[in-house]
Amino acid sequence: MSPPDIVSGEYLRERQQPRPGDNMYLHLSDLLLGLKQTMSGTQPKRVLDYGCGGSPYRFLFPQASYIRADLPHIDGLDHIIKPDGSVDVSSGTVDLVISSQVLEHVPDPAVYLAECHRVLEPGGSLLLSTHGLFPDHGCPYDFQRWTADGLSRAVLTAGFKIESLKKMTSNKRALAFYQDLYSRFLKKNKKTLFGFIYWMLHLAITQRRAHYHRWCDEYLSDCRVVDASSNHGFYVGLIVKAIK
Numbered sequence: 001m002s003p004p005d006i007v008s009g010e011y012l013r014e015r016q017q018p019r020p021g022d023n024m025y026l027h028l029s030d031l032l033l034g035l036k037q038t039m040s041g042t043q044p045k046r047v048l049d050y051g052c053g054g055s056p057y058r059f060l061f062p063q064a065s066y067i068r069a070d071l072p073h074i075d076g077l078d079h080i081i082k083p084d085g086s087v088d089v090s091s092g093t094v095d096l097v098i099s100s101q102v103l104e105h106v107p108d109p110a111v112y113l114a115e116c117h118r119v120l121e122p123g124g125s126l127l128l129s130t131h132g133l134f135p136d137h138g139c140p141y142d143f144q145r146w147t148a149d150g151l152s153r154a155v156l157t158a159g160f161k162i163e164s165l166k167k168m169t170s171n172k173r174a175l176a177f178y179q180d181l182y183s184r185f186l187k188k189n190k191k192t193l194f195g196f197i198y199w200m201l202h203l204a205i206t207q208r209r210a211h212y213h214r215w216c217d218e219y220l221s222d223c224r225v226v227d228a229s230s231n232h233g234f235y236v237g238l239i240v241k242a243i244k
Contacts (some may be wrong), residue, residue: 030043030169038163039060050112051106067079085106095124098127099116104146125242125244130237133222171233178214184206
């Protein structure tokens with residue numbers, strides 16, 4: 001999977017205002033829901049977007065002083081992430097670090113999470129989302145995926161206390177998400193019964209994608225954002241809020 005244009009208007013729109021019919025709607029709408037639920041009632045004053053890309057979720061913190069840090073190919077940064085993964089932000093100077101879909105691209109997650117802990121003031125929050133089961137998407141590289149237990153261990157080891165850990169786009173909705181993305185691979189041989197059924201399913205999804213997404217929203221809403229302690233063992237993403 002080629003990396004997206006992270007500064008395009010469409011890239012930002014799909015994340016800030018996801019619409020049924022968008023290619024990644026089922027997960028991106030759940031990610032936005034998870035972020036809003038996790039940060040409900042929180043009004044940080046100084047935010048570090050650590051691995052910001054196009055900063056698609058900056059709009060969730062309109063009153064905050066917003067600091068952007070990433071690799072040097074991104075425009076308009078406040079800080080460049082160094083080759084060792086560290087960043088020139090003073091210790092204990094921000095009250096929220098947001099890390100959205102970054103940890104899978106980090107060569108050394110322990111260093112990255114230690115930096116998140118260092119820059120936060122005591123009592124500050126880390127809001128971090130990353131992938132469970134998801135296609136490769138190098139930006140420029142893609143190193144790892146996470147289970148709920150694995151992410152919990154990494155965050156706790158960095159010195160945080162976990163306030164909430166959620167799974168996103170899980171079980172039936174995760175299956176619907178991948179059926180949406182990859183049904184084309186099952187459509188070819190229409191001469192067999194199952195080949196014809198898969199071809200019809202692919203056609204129904206691609207020709208009526210917005211309707212398919214609305215159906216998923218109506219009937220699979222219980223699999224959008226669920227507590228990590230649930231028995232949902234198949235999930236596209238994870239979101240954690242942790243306190244220093």
